[in-house]
Amino acid sequence: TISLSGDITTTGGLKSHITITDGNGGAVTLNSPVLLLASVAIDASGGLNQGAPVGGNIIFNSKVDSSNATPRNLTLTTNAGGNIILGGNVGSDNALGNVLVTNANNVTATAIRAASLVQVDGSGTTTLNGAFNTNAAAGVNIVNEAIAVNNSINTTNGGIVTLNADTLGLSIAAAGDITATGAVNLTGANGISTAGNVTTTGQVVNYNSATTLTGGVLINTTSDTPAGGTVTFANALNGSQTLGVTAGTSGD
Numbered sequence: 001t002i003s004l005s006g007d008i009t010t011t012g013g014l015k016s017h018i019t020i021t022d023g024n025g026g027a028v029t030l031n032s033p034v035l036l037l038a039s040v041a042i043d044a045s046g047g048l049n050q051g052a053p054v055g056g057n058i059i060f061n062s063k064v065d066s067s068n069a070t071p072r073n074l075t076l077t078t079n080a081g082g083n084i085i086l087g088g089n090v091g092s093d094n095a096l097g098n099v100l101v102t103n104a105n106n107v108t109a110t111a112i113r114a115a116s117l118v119q120v121d122g123s124g125t126t127t128l129n130g131a132f133n134t135n136a137a138a139g140v141n142i143v144n145e146a147i148a149v150n151n152s153i154n155t156t157n158g159g160i161v162t163l164n165a166d167t168l169g170l171s172i173a174a175a176g177d178i179t180a181t182g183a184v185n186l187t188g189a190n191g192i193s194t195a196g197n198v199t200t201t202g203q204v205v206n207y208n209s210a211t212t213l214t215g216g217v218l219i220n221t222t223s224d225t226p227a228g229g230t231v232t233f234a235n236a237l238n239g240s241q242t243l244g245v246t247a248g249t250s251g252d
Contacts, residue, residue: 001032001033001034001035001216002030002032002033002034002035002036003034003067004034004035004037004038005036005038005040005164006040007036007040007041007042007043007107008028008041008042008043009042009043009044009046010026010027010028010044010056011026011045011046011245015228017187022150022152024062025042025176026044026056026164026211026215027056027058027059027082027185028042028044028056028057028058028059028061028065028248029056029057029059030060030061030062030088031061031062032061032062032087033062033063033065033088034060034062034063034064034065034072034131034151035065036064036065036066036067036072036096037047037067037072037099038072038090039072039073040072040073040074040075041074041075041077041117041148042058042074042075042076042077042204043077043144044056044057044058044077044078044082045078045079045082045107046105049222054107055077055078055079055080055081055082055104055105056078056081056082057078057082057083057084057085057105057107058076058078058082058083058084058085058212059080059084059085059087060081060085060086060087060088060090061077061085061087061088061172062087062088062147062160063071063088063089063090063092063093063098064086064088064089064090064091065090065091065092065093065094065096065100066091066094066096066097066210067094067220068094069094069096069238071096071097071114071115071131072096072097073096073097073099073249074090074096074097074098074100074114075098075099075100075101075102076099076100076101076102076103076104077101077102077103077104077244078090078103078104079103079104079107080105080123081105082104082105083104083105083106083107083108083114083249084101084104084106084107084108085106085107085109085195085205086108086109086110087110088110089094089110089112089113089130090109090110090111090112090113090114091112091114092115092137093123095113095114095115095135096112096113096114096115096235097114097115098115098116098136098138099112099114099116100118100119100120100133101117101118101119101120101122101214102121103119103120103121103122103123103156104119104122104123104124104144105122105124105190106122106124106125106127107110107119107122107124107125107126108125108126108127108129109126109127109128109130109132110129110130110132111132111133111151112131112133112134113128113133113134113167113211114131114133114134115134115135115136115138116134116136116137116138116139116140116141116159117132117134117139117140117141117142117168118138118140118141118142118148119141119144120140120212121143121144122143122144122145123144123145124144124145124146125127125144125146125147125148125149126142126144126146126147126148127147127148128147128148128149128150128151128153128176129151129250130151131148131151131152131154132151132154133154133155134146134154134155134156134159135139135155135156135159135221136157136159137157137158137159137182137186138159138160139158139159139161139162139182140153140155140159140160140161140162140163140200141159141161141162142162142164143164143166143198144164144165144166144170145165145166145167145168146165146167146168146170147163147164147165147170147171147188148173149163149170149171149172149173149176150173150176151173151175151176152175152176152177152178153176153177153178153180154178154179154180154199155179155180155181155182156181157181158181158182158187159180159181159182159218160180160183160184161180161183161184161185161186162181162183162184162185163185163186163187164165164185164187165187165188165189166187167189167233168188168189168192168218169188169189169190169191169192170186170187170188170191170192170193170204170209171192171193171194171220172192172193172194172195172196173190173195173196173202174187174195174196174214175196175205176194176195177196177197177198177199178196178198178199179198179199179200179223180198180199180200180201180203180229181200181201181203182203183200183203183204183205183206183224183229184198184199184200184203184204184205184206184236185206185208186205186206186207186208187208187209188210189209189234191209191210191211191212192207192209192210192211192212193211193212193243194211194213194214194215194217195213195214195216195217196216196217197217197219197220198218198219198220199215199219199220199223200220200221200222200223201225202221202222202223202227202228202229202248202250203221203229203241204221204227204229204231204232205219205229205230205232206231206232206234207224207232207234207235208234208235209234210216210235210236210237210238211235211236211237211238211239212239213237213238213239213240213241213243214239215241215245216241216242216243217241217242217243218244218245219231219244219245219246219247220242220245220246221246221247221248222246222247222248225248226248226249227248227249227250228246228247228248228249228250229247229250230247231246231247235247
């Protein structure tokens with residue numbers, strides 16, 4: 001077991017006078033289960049490539065937990081070129097606080113139980129392979145060039161779900177059901193492909209881009225409240241699949 005109570009920051013390699021480039025930020029690899037004794041930030045963004053920031057990878061090859069019932073925050077930064085891999089379950093024993101990815105290339109995660117998961121920016125693909133469960137209003141809020149949701153997302157206490165694939169597409173598998181107590185906003189610059197259901201407690205559901213149904217989809221905004229919330233498809237809707245919408249007495 002690795003117990004962490006302080007931040008980790010790496011720097012890039014030495015400049016090459018032949019290639020006139022610097023190295024990527026130093027990689028951080030944690031091979032054993034990690035316990036957070038305090039909130040921790042890991043920054044592998046210290047590399048440069050002809051003056052542009054290039055990060056190193058941050059890899060957790062086993063589970064990550066808070067050391068006790070007090071949730072600890074985890075902040076991860078790699079910049080372009082650096083990938084983040086959460087290879088084990090996060091917060092399965094003791095939940096984390098806010099999990100923040102400030103910048104990365106590809107982000108791959110298994111199951112996460114935390115107050116929130118926020119990715120501010122990215123230059124690759126974020127892939128969610130395990131169930132995500134959050135209990136703060138920040139919910140799950142991800143921005144990257146492409147996003148793939150392969151398992152469920154569940155938020156409580158007003159938690160939103162915002163998935164913004166700002167360059168390529170947003171893909172939601174049949175197992176990628178979203179259950180949220182806050183608003184759900186889904187965006188894919190090259191479109192949304194989805195087979196996942198969406199359920200909210202009277203909150204809006206917005207498909208902000210052209211959407212293709214790759215499987216049957218049920219949308220219900222009346223969970224715990226018959227008033228419901230509005231469901232909006234802001235662009236074209238395609239796919240020879242079943243679509244069911246329950247928007248309640250107040251939703252459209």
